[in-house]
Structure formats: structure tokens, C-alpha cells
Amino acid sequence: MKILFMYPNAYLSNGVPTGIATLSSLLKERGHEVDVFDWTFIKTAVRDTTPTYGTRILLPTRYTLEDLTADDPVFSLEDAFAEKLQRFRPDLVAVSVLTGYFDAVIDLLKKVKPSCRVVAGGIHPTICPEDALSFREIDMICVGEGEEFMVELCEAMEKGKDITGIRNLGYKTERGTRFNELRPFVNLDNLPDMDWGIFDKRHLFRPFQGTVYSGGCFLMSRGCPERCTYCLNWAFRDKFRGCGRYFRFQSPQTTGRQIRFLKERYNADFFRFYDESLALFDEKFLTSLVGELKPLGIKFACSLRPETISKRKVDLLVSMGCVAANIGLESGNERIRAEILNRRMSNDQIRHAVDILKGANIRVTTFNMIGLPGETRENVFETIELNKSLDIPAVNVYAIYPYPGTEIYNRFHPRLRDESGMITPVSRASSFGMSKMTSGEIDGLLRTFEFYVRLPEDIWPQIQIAEGNDICAEDARKQFQERLTGLSSRSASCC
Ligand code: B12
Ligand code: SF4
Numbered sequence: 030m031k032i033l034f035m036y037p038n039a040y041l042s043n044g045v046p047t048g049i050a051t052l053s054s055l056l057k058e059r060g061h062e063v064d065v066f067d068w069t070f071i072k073t074a075v076r077d078t079t080p081t082y083g084t085r086i087l088l089p090t091r092y093t094l095e096d097l098t099a100d101d102p103v104f105s106l107e108d109a110f111a112e113k114l115q116r117f118r119p120d121l122v123a124v125s126v127l128t129g130y131f132d133a134v135i136d137l138l139k140k141v142k143p144s145c146r147v148v149a150g151g152i153h154p155t156i157c158p159e160d161a162l163s164f165r166e167i168d169m170i171c172v173g174e175g176e177e178f179m180v181e182l183c184e185a186m187e188k189g190k191d192i193t194g195i196r197n198l199g200y201k202t203e204r205g206t207r208f209n210e211l212r213p214f215v216n217l218d219n220l221p222d223m224d225w226g227i228f229d230k231r232h233l234f235r236p237f238q239g240t241v242y243s244g245g246c247f248l249m250s251r252g253c254p255e256r257c258t259y260c261l262n263w264a265f266r267d268k269f270r271g272c273g274r275y276f277r278f279q280s281p282q283t284t285g286r287q288i289r290f291l292k293e294r295y296n297a298d299f300f301r302f303y304d305e306s307l308a309l310f311d312e313k314f315l316t317s318l319v320g321e322l323k324p325l326g327i328k329f330a331c332s333l334r335p336e337t338i339s340k341r342k343v344d345l346l347v348s349m350g351c352v353a354a355n356i357g358l359e360s361g362n363e364r365i366r367a368e369i370l371n372r373r374m375s376n377d378q379i380r381h382a383v384d385i386l387k388g389a390n391i392r393v394t395t396f397n398m399i400g401l402p403g404e405t406r407e408n409v410f411e412t413i414e415l416n417k418s419l420d421i422p423a424v425n426v427y428a429i430y431p432y433p434g435t436e437i438y439n440r441f442h443p444r445l446r447d448e449s450g451m452i453t454p455v456s457r458a459s460s461f462g463m464s465k466m467t468s469g470e471i472d473g474l475l476r477t478f479e480f481y482v483r484l485p486e487d488i489w490p491q492i493q494i495a496e497g498n499d500i501c502a503e504d505a506r507k508q509f510q511e512r513l514t515g516l517s518s519r520s521a522s523c524c
Pocket of ligand 1: 170
């Protein structure tokens, strides 16, 4: 069978997606041919959607991703897809899609209709299966994990067998949609090494502190023990009750084997671990991981929850290659953080954790959100003040998006689709009206958040002018940006 994956993604937002890379590897093991239609390097006017406001620095590198793509031809997404279909002639198109990209995928499939069947998997079909199946362009979906599902589906299709009994399948019948029983979770230690080979090599571009490394994304766990109200883990935990232990992780030996493979095969030496917090693991596990990773001499960035951090654990992380960490601070107001977001950590815990990390020479960044339910402008300044007090080199800030399935969504019930039938794009997340600020005010604070954090308080009145949406405000922002980074156009994105 020939399977063409589709990875809808923002232009130049690089990093090989772990889901498709694992599915591709498994399918190839079974003798199938695999290719990917990846939007990341298609230079078009079609862009998402998801502006990130944050410090995109830090040190300039010899070359940037923009340099590497400067000579790429401009293509329309439709032409690129039509050409791919024509060249590869797939027997199945397999789309991996998040909510924010779903409408763009449907739009593309409407314009360029593959002559084979289309299966969709990933977050949107898993969380909104009825919505995903309501489109003529999608023949069937996978709810949840796709490994065993895809192997069974492709084998059945190849042999012309009935597919309607396959677990995790959602499909259409004359009498409506049918959703099959969910299968138990896969054992993460049984998964193959990821296949990064089907992706454009520029996905491996990893600038860090002025040096260009080669590498990508890695997860050694699935699920999460927490229940933050804005996160989909909330929904997954309930949806997959009975499928096995929700928060699972693979052994340090499997991680060591898989990272060694990526290093040897793709020269990968810089990784971004997307596990919720590497410090969640106990010291015994981390010590074992040191034994696996230290000999490989890799560097990595990871996420850490402040309340899981201790000096001893941080020392272990450093000795296995940790050089950068981000902390989900989200709000500077402890009540909002605890009551609205269900993240129970104090500002003191955050400060203490950051001190430990900085003491270990780990570069710390934070993740923050604006537009939270009930939030006022004063509350946003509490977040700014807390970040300021941490004295860290970079901050990331987003407008909260109430994704279907999250507790925040259940509480506020915004409509998934607006009057025109479209899913509200992530770029309009400020418009949900959950906070006490207007959408314009939230967008202005997103544009200037990092300036407030990193520039002296006596120029805050000027920064307020830069919150605007006119040319003067834009000019002011450019000046602040230059002052902040000492760089003008050549910037290297941070991990
Ligand atoms: C790592 C990660 C990222 C990384 C991605 C790195 C990379 N290139 O892989 C980065 C930081 C770039 C990222 C970006 C974004 N992310 Co993100 N991310 C995650 C995270 C933490 C883990 C995803 C992951 O790799 N899981 C492990 C793999 C193996 O699982 P998987 O991808 O889901 O794939 C499995 C199944 O879904 C299924 N499957 C997947 N595709 C397909 C296709 C077919 C055909 C089949 C049959 C099955 C199948 O099989 C796979 C194996 O079992 C999740 C949280 C979570 N719990 O999922 C959020 C999450 C997916 N991200 C989210 C969001 C919102 C985003 C952004 C939009 C953020 C932003 N504002 O920019 C962007 C969009 C990028 C994009 N185009 O996908 C949301 C999605 C919400 C939604 N409803 O869509 C999540 C769920 C977090 C949350 N808020 O709860 N993300
Ligand atoms: S936001 Fe992070 S800590 Fe909270 S439930 Fe999601 S993955 Fe877990």
C-alpha cells in the first residue's frame, strides 16, 4: 500500500511531528510505502493562523531557516498537493490534524480531491469525531492512538478485507456515523525508532545560543498526571478510561536506544523533550536516564513544572545534557492560577525553581497566557511583574484558546464553529470574551508583553503606545525590539 500522510502546519514552524514519524516507521516495517505532504516548507500565502508573541532570539546564528528557504519557489498549496498526488499516487491519504488546521485541510481537500480514501487522525478527530466525520472530504477517522489502527487498516485495505471492525475507527454508514470500541494503549517500549527520513531535512535545524544544531522533538511519555483546565489531557483522561494507565512512560533504555538511533541516522545532537515535566520522574529513573544519555553527548531543552524541581534532580538533568528549560507560569496571580487554571503552585515555588535552574546554568524561559476567564489588565501586569522578577532571557505568551474537550470549554461553552461555519482561528483567540478585557486590549498586551517584561519600568508609558494596531505603534515596537535584542532582521528562533 502507498500511504501519503498530510501534516498541516504553519510555514517554517519546524520540528518533525512525532506521531507521523512513528506511524511511518511502523508502516514501513510492514512493507508499505510512505510519503508525506508537509506544509511546513511550502512557500505560499496560505499561512496559519497561530502567531506566537514572544522573544524570538537570542544570539544570531551563521545562517537562519529563512536563509535555508530563500531560494524555494513559491507554490500554491493546491498545486503542491496535486503534484504530490500525481507523483506518489497513494492508495490512502492519512491526515494528522489539530483543531486549528482542520478547516484548512477540508478546504484543500475540496479543491484537490484525492482519488483514494482519506483517513484523518490526531487531536481534532479524537476530540471532535462527529465534527470531523461530518465532512464529505473525510471518509473515516481514527479516535486516539494510531499505531495498531494504521497497521490493521492498511493490511485490511490491501487485502480487500472488511475494515468496519477495526478498533478506534469512526466511519459513515447510511444510517449515520459509527464509532468502534477503543483499543488499549500501546506499550511505549514496543514502539519503533522514529522515521524522520520522509521529512524535509530543514526540520532538523535547531539554533541555540548562536550555534546551529541538528535535531528534533522527542517524547518519552504520553498523558499527564495533572488536570489543567485549558489542556486536552482533561478530556483524554475521561475519553480513554479503561484503555490503560493514562500517564505512561517508556523505560530509560528505550529512550537511550531511540535517541542513539536518531543521533547515528540523522546526526541529531539537540533535542526538545515535550514531556510535561522531566522532573516528574523520580531520582532512580533519572539516574538511569543519565546512564543512557550522558554517553551520547547530546544537548536538550525540556519543560519542567516548578513544584517537581529539586537541586538533585536538576543536577541529574544537567549531566544528561539539559541546557534549557521552560516553565508554564501562565499567570502571575496565584488565585487565577489555582482556581481558574487548576495549576497549584505558588509564586515562591516558581522563583525558587528558577533560582535552582539558573544556578545550574540552564537557560530558563516561561510560557504565559492572557485572556483568562475573569482576568483584568491589572492581573496581566501581575504576570508581567512575576516574569520580570525572574530575570530570564525569553518569555512566550499566548491568548488562551478554549479547545473543545477542555474544562474551560465545558464551563464557557463557546461555539466551536461561528455563524459562517468556521472554527475560530487561533489567531482570533482573544475574541472569546472570557476575560474582563476587550479583544483589542488582549492583542495589544500580546504584542508588547515581552517589552514590559524586559525593558525598564520607566518606559512603560511608551510601551503602552506600542500596544496599538497602527503604524506608529508598529514603529515603536520595532524600536523596542531592536533595543531588546541588539539585532535587527537576522534573528534565530529560540527553542
Ligand atoms: C509536542 C506538541 C507540540 C509541538 C509539536 C512538535 C512536533 N513537531 O511534533 C509544538 C510545540 C511544535 C506544538 C505546536 C502546536 N501545538 Co502542540 N502539542 C504538543 C503535545 C504536548 C504533544 C503532541 C505529541 O507529539 N504527542 C505524541 C504523539 C505520538 O501523539 P499524536 O501526535 O497525538 O499522534 C498520535 C495520535 O493522535 C494518532 N494520530 C496522529 N495523527 C494521525 C493521523 C492518522 C491518519 C491516524 C490514523 C492517527 C494519527 O496516532 C499517533 C500515535 O498514537 C500535545 C499535547 C498532547 N497531549 O497531545 C500538544 C497539543 C497537540 N498542541 C496543541 C496546540 C494548540 C498546538 C499549537 C496550535 C500551538 C500554537 N498556538 O502554536 C501548535 C500547532 C502545531 C501543529 N501544526 O501541529 C494542542 C492541540 C489542541 C487542539 N484541539 O488542536 C495540544 C493537544 C495541547 C493542548 N492545548 O491541550 N505542539
Ligand atoms: S497543561 Fe501540562 S501539566 Fe497541565 S494537564 Fe496539560 S500537559 Fe499536564
